[in-house]
Amino acid sequence: MDQSQLARDRFIIGRFIDALPEPVVVIGAADRVLAVNPPAQALFPALRQDDLLARGLRAADVLDAIARSRASGRPERTTWLERVPVERFFELSVAPMEGPQIEPTMILTLRDMSEARRVERMRVDFVANASHELRTPLASLLGFVETLQGPAREDKENRIKFLGIMREQAQRMTRLVDDLLSLSRIEQNLHLRPQTPVDMVAILRHMADTLASMARDNDVALKLEAPKSVMVRGDRDELLRVVENLVENAIKYGASEPTSLNRTVEITLVEQERQCVLSVRDFGPGIAPEHLPRLTERFYRVDAGQSRAKGGTGLGLAIVKHIVARHCGRLGIESKPGSGATFSVNLPLLGR
Numbered sequence: 401m402d403q404s405q406l407a408r409d410r411f412i413i414g415r416f417i418d419a420l421p422e423p424v425v426v427i428g429a430a431d432r433v434l435a436v437n438p439p440a441q442a443l444f445p446a447l448r449q450d451d452l453l454a455r456g457l458r459a460a461d462v463l464d465a466i467a468r469s470r471a472s473g474r475p476e477r478t479t480w481l482e483r484v485p486v487e488r489f490f491e492l493s494v495a496p497m498e499g500p501q502i503e504p505t506m507i508l509t510l511r512d513m514s515e516a517r518r519v520e521r522m523r524v525d526f527v528a529n530a531s532h533e534l535r536t537p538l539a540s541l542l543g544f545v546e547t548l549q550g551p552a553r554e555d556k557e558n559r560i561k562f563l564g565i566m567r568e569q570a571q572r573m574t575r576l577v578d579d580l581l582s583l584s585r586i587e588q589n590l591h592l593r594p595q596t597p598v599d600m601v602a603i604l605r606h607m608a609d610t611l612a613s614m615a616r617d618n619d620v621a622l623k624l625e626a627p628k629s630v631m632v633r634g635d636r637d638e639l640l641r642v643v644e645n646l647v648e649n650a651i652k653y654g655a656s657e658p659t660s661l662n663r664t665v666e667i668t669l670v671e672q673e674r675q676c677v678l679s680v681r682d683f684g685p686g687i688a689p690e691h692l693p694r695l696t697e698r699f700y701r702v703d704a705g706q707s708r709a710k711g712g713t714g715l716g717l718a719i720v721k722h723i724v725a726r727h728c729g730r731l732g733i734e735s736k737p738g739s740g741a742t743f744s745v746n747l748p749l750l751g752r
């Protein structure tokens with residue numbers, strides 16, 4: 401085969417792999433790179449045509465797989481995990497290209513499995529967390545049932561006390577299951593934007609009524625500042641849930657804490673150009689920066705013991721985030737440890 405034929409072959413191979421969406425590298429004799437398509441080049445910026453493959457791709461497993469495939473003449477598969485700058489996980493396959501070419505050519509293709517791996521990991525964590533959260537109250541319920549069947553059978557006073565605790569535990573499980581169900585329902589409808597016009601101010605008033613007794617019990621003052629009416633497109637129950645959760649958190653983890661600078665929760669709603677901004681501010685202990693990005697993960701709690709003691713399941717902010725996303729809004733969290741936290745929700749105004 402003459403030089404011009406070789407150049408033409410390379411050109412065709414190059415054009416061919418350029419059209420493929422997945423990263424592909426074509427490797428010639430002595431592990432020299434014959435062609436790299438743009439996705440592969442983006443992945444391995446140091447890969448150069450005619451250079452040694454090992455120069456641009458420092459992954460021993462991958463080089464081994466190529467050597468094995470070259471020796472056996474059969475396709476080989478392997479995986480490759482890159483940790484920096486972000487974790488990425490690839491499935492690779494390498495196969496010899498049959499044909500009349502003078503060079504023994506190998507085709508290396510990669511599939512980015514990072515997203516699938518992340519989702520799978522989340523699923524596993526989620527099942528583990530949900531089971532754990534259910535198991536604790538369930539074990540306590542069973543324990544009390546056994547006590548009531550045995551040692552405390554005739555003990556009227558303890559029976560009443562234990563039944564009270566059992567009721568609490570059962571309510572806790574019900575709340576958890578309800579939260580999980582609403583989370584999955586909201587997730588299913590994530591791409592369906594709710595269309596009903598609703599008044600955010602009416603929702604805030606309703607929330608203030610519902611949470612008045614909780615605020616009183618915790619000796620916390622709710623300060624509400626809002627215009628007469630602010631219309632958005634949304635689902636009333638879901639938006640109420642957002643507001644309730646944020647204010648409940650501000651009471652539970654902010655204003656009612658002994659270290660709180662003052663025992664008020666400020667709830668303000670303002671209209672900006674095309675959106676309204678709701679903010680819920682407390683002056684409690686606040687949240688350390690390392691926790692902020694993870695707060696909206698399911699079951700994530702800064703202090704799981706404290707939250708559980710206050711009846712929390714750690715699903716509240718995950719639900720808030722999903723509802724806000726479904727309403728094409730944005731959730732923001734700001735906090736300076738020691739001086740409180742501000743949770744804000746931006747929502748597009750009706751007709752914008």
Ligand SMILES: Nc1ncnc2c1ncn2[C@@H]1O[C@H](COP(=O)(O)OP(=O)(O)OP(=O)(O)O)[C@@H](O)[C@H]1O
Pocket residue numbers: 579645649650653654682684685686687695700701702703707708711712713714715716717718741
């Ligand atoms: N205003 C706040 N100040 C300090 N920490 C907060 C505040 N709001 C939330 N947090 C922290 O974020 C965690 C997650 O809140 P989230 O609402 O998701 O769960 P929860 O309140 O524990 O349970 P749930 O809302 O399901 O009853 C809380 O456990 C708490 O540690």
Ligand SMILES: [Mg+2]
Pocket residue numbers: 645648649712716717
């Ligand atoms: Mg909460």
